[in-house]
Amino acid sequence: MLKEAEEAQGHKLKIVVCVSGGGTNLQAIIDGISNNTITNAEIIRVISNNKTAYALERAAKHGIPSVCIRPKDFMDREQFNQALLHAVQESEPDLIVLAGFLVVIPQEIIHAYQNRIINIHPSLIPSFCGTGYYGIKVHEKALERGVKVTGATVHFVDEGTDTGPIILQKAVEVEEGDTPEILQKRVMEQAEWELLPKAIDSIANGRLTVENGKVRIQGGKL
Ligand code: GRF
Numbered sequence: 001m002l003k004e005a006e007e008a009q010g011h012k013l014k015i016v017v018c019v020s021g022g023g024t025n026l027q028a029i030i031d032g033i034s035n036n037t038i039t040n041a042e043i044i045r046v047i048s049n050n051k052t053a054y055a056l057e058r059a060a061k062h063g064i065p066s067v068c069i070r071p072k073d074f075m076d077r078e079q080f081n082q083a084l085l086h087a088v089q090e091s092e093p094d095l096i097v098l099a100g101f102l103v104v105i106p107q108e109i110i111h112a113y114q115n116r117i118i119n120i121h122p123s124l125i126p127s128f129c130g131t132g133y134y135g136i137k138v139h140e141k142a143l144e145r146g147v148k149v150t151g152a153t154v155h156f157v158d159e160g161t162d163t164g165p166i167i168l169q170k171a172v173e174v175e176e177g178d179t180p181e182i183l184q185k186r187v188m189e190q191a192e193w194e195l196l197p198k199a200i201d202s203i204a205n206g207r208l209t210v211e212n213g214k215v216r217i218q219g220g221k222l
Pocket residue numbers: 019020021022023024025026055099100101120121122135188192
């Protein structure tokens with residue numbers, strides 16, 4: 001297609017989604033694109049580090065190409081990191097979305113894609129985040145501490161663990177009798193599945209900038 005024609009149609013944000021498990025956040029992105037909550041974006045590839053991740057079936061059902069890259073298929077971590085970098089680079093994404101990806105992102109990828117990698121974390125950062133706080137553990141710790149409110153955060157990924165510029169947060173109430181599993185489900189339903197599509201839509205439509213380590217939203221609010 002001619003460059004002018006492409007520009008006239010508008011450039012769609014090309015997204016690579018990295019997953020490890022159920023893929024409900026991947027599903028929220030797929031649904032957001034199909035119901036136009038997310039515009040100007042397309043998922044071009046799903047990368048999983050786990051062959052049995054249900055997220056891979058979700059990708060297949062929607063005709064999204066996927067690839068599985070597992071640490072155990074490589075001699076050492078460095079080779080796995082290189083394979084991951086290669087899988088990302090050959091897709092030429094505009095944005096990488098970590099949607100429940102349980103792999104520590106190699107520094108090389110972080111440097112190559114500054115302010116172009118986002119992550120969803122199931123707490124209100126800076127609470128219950130950092131090394132060791134992932135998946136169900138986050139909710140276990142929140143209940144152990146007895147907080148009355150928790151939530152989710154979408155943020156850009158930098159060199160640290162859960163330390164990058166915050167894009168969006170939403171609070172979710174803890175209820176009497178919550179187990180980690182019940183709380184995890186409520187945080188997903190009430191916060192994660194809403195925040196992640198919203199953040200992607202804002203990036204795809206140029207409404208976010210990062211200045212001095214902080215996210216600025218055009219118009220002040222999403
Ligand atoms: C979500 O709670 C996400 O916040 C966390 O891992 C979980 C992934 O769930 N990082 P899913 O695979 O998207 O269903």
